Amino acid sequence: MNISLDPTMTIKQITSTQNALIKQIVLLKEKSRERKKSGTFIIEGIREMELAIKGNYLIETILFNPELIAETQIPKTTSHEVNLIEINKDVYQKIAYRETTEGVVAIAKNKTNLIEDLTFNNENPLILVAEAPEKPGNIGAILRTADAANVDAVIIANPKTDLYNPNIVRSSVGCVFTNQIATGSTQEIIGFLKDKNINIYAAILQESVAYHTQDFTKPTAIVVGTEATGLSQEWRDHATQNIIIPMQGAIDSMNVSVAAGILVFEAKRQRNFK
Numbered sequence: 001m002n003i004s005l006d007p008t009m010t011i012k013q014i015t016s017t018q019n020a021l022i023k024q025i026v027l028l029k030e031k032s033r034e035r036k037k038s039g040t041f042i043i044e045g046i047r048e049m050e051l052a053i054k055g056n057y058l059i060e061t062i063l064f065n066p067e068l069i070a071e072t073q074i075p076k077t078t079s080h081e082v083n084l085i086e087i088n089k090d091v092y093q094k095i096a097y098r099e100t101t102e103g104v105v106a107i108a109k110n111k112t113n114l115i116e117d118l119t120f121n122n123e124n125p126l127i128l129v130a131e132a133p134e135k136p137g138n139i140g141a142i143l144r145t146a147d148a149a150n151v152d153a154v155i156i157a158n159p160k161t162d163l164y165n166p167n168i169v170r171s172s173v174g175c176v177f178t179n180q181i182a183t184g185s186t187q188e189i190i191g192f193l194k195d196k197n198i199n200i201y202a203a204i205l206q207e208s209v210a211y212h213t214q215d216f217t218k219p220t221a222i223v224v225g226t227e228a229t230g231l232s233q234e235w236r237d238h239a240t241q242n243i244i245i246p247m248q249g250a251i252d253s254m255n256v257s258v259a260a261g262i263l264v265f266e267a268k269r270q271r272n273f274k
Contacts, residue, residue, distance in 0.1 A: 011071075012085045014063070017094045021085075025063075025095045025107065032162045035110070041164035043106045044098055049075040051174035058109040061085060065092040068103025075104075097166045110164055115182040115192050118153050125152035126267050127198065127221040128260060131186060131231055134160040140171025141257035142224075147175040149264045155221075156183045190238045193221050201243050202235040203259055205252065208244035216267035224260045227253050 014022060027034040028042050035041045040060065043049050046069075053059065053075055061083040064074055071084075087095075095105050128151050133139050139161070146154045161168070163183065169176055184192070193200055198219040201211075216222075223239070225231035230253075236242060245254070245262055 012083070014085055014087050014091055017091055019091070021061075022087075022091055022094060025105070028107070029095065029097055029166055032165065035162055035164050039110050040107050041110060041169075042095070042097075042166060043108055043169060044096060044104070044166070045102050045170075045174075046073065046075055046104060048169060048174040048177070049104065049106050051177040052106075052108055053077045055177035057111065057177060059106050060109065061107040063087050063092070063095070063105050065089055065103040068092070068101060073104075098170060113163060113181050113183050115155065115184040115188055118155075118180060118182050118192075120152050122152070124217065124219050124271075125198065126216070126264070126271070127151060127153045127155060127193075128264055129155045129157060129189060129221050129223040130256065130260065131157040131223065131225045131235070132160055132229075133226060133256060136161060136165050136167035137171045138255070138257055139163075139168050140173070140175070141255075142260050143168075143172040143175040143179055143181075145257055145261045145264060147178045149261075149268050151179070151264060153180045153182065155189055156181070157186045157189050159183050186232055186234050190234060194238070199240040200235070200238060201241055201263075202231055202239035203244070203263060204231050204236055204239070204242040205244060206236065206242065208242040210246055211243040211263055212266055214241055214243060216270050220267055222260070222263045222267065224256050224263070227256055 025042055028040060043052055059077060059082055062074060063085045065087055067089055092103065128146050130142050133142065133156065143154060163176055163181060198221050200221050200223060201214060202223045223231060223235055245259060
């Protein structure tokens with residue numbers, strides 16, 4: 001895919017860190033409120049931008065430092081014209097948030113991520129639900145797991161941070177763009193799953209059976225909570241079955257992304273990795 005650029009168009013340049021657009025990008029990088037207010041967020045890195053384009057995210061502006069990346073290396077899209085801006089090293093360092101750098105940052109439009117917009121391409125969807133994850137690193141790892149397993153959707157219940165936090169984009173290695181994602185309250189999500197006749201398997205210590213004894217080949221939602229607080233009572237009340245990963249060491253819990261990986265890939269194994 002190629003950027004829709006007029007060959008006669010002059011590429012804009014920004015050389016001052018006090019430029020209004022640069023200040024706006026800094027706010028997008030640092031403030032969830034600003035991302036929500038503007039409906040935009042920033043993407044840094046070639047692979048992340050390529051995945052965003054593949055995921056049909058609208059890229060509005062691309063800023064690049066020619067000392068670090070050539071114009072011909074910039075990920076491209078033919079769906080619309082993109083504002084292309086050349087920036088110097090000082091400006092780039094002001095807006096970049098990664099330690100390893102590739103010289104390119106983009107401004108993109110958020111998606112709504114509404115639960116009612118979820119669509120499934122098969123009769124037996126596999127959904128991963130995470131309730132109230134707080135750490136961007138954990139959310140990113142969950143999204144990487146979901147991408148690796150090619151689940152049908154990821155739903156974040158009672159989110160503690162917005163999906164377009166730069167640390168989620170970074171830690172997910174762009175998988176925030178490759179997964180079908182929705183957010184909502186626990187009550188909304190339980191209602192959605194029940195309306196769709198999707199079995200709910202809640203990873204909870206109490207009143208649980210070993211995860212591998214369950215049949216995940218039918219429409220399935222695997223629900224995980226935080227290591228600190230676990231899942232809320234509502235999931236216990238509405239689960240088709242509470243499940244547990246038998247622990248053989250001295251502790252009784254593991255990182256949420258690790259637990260999600262074990263449970264999701266058991267479901268994939270039962271489905272012959274289809």
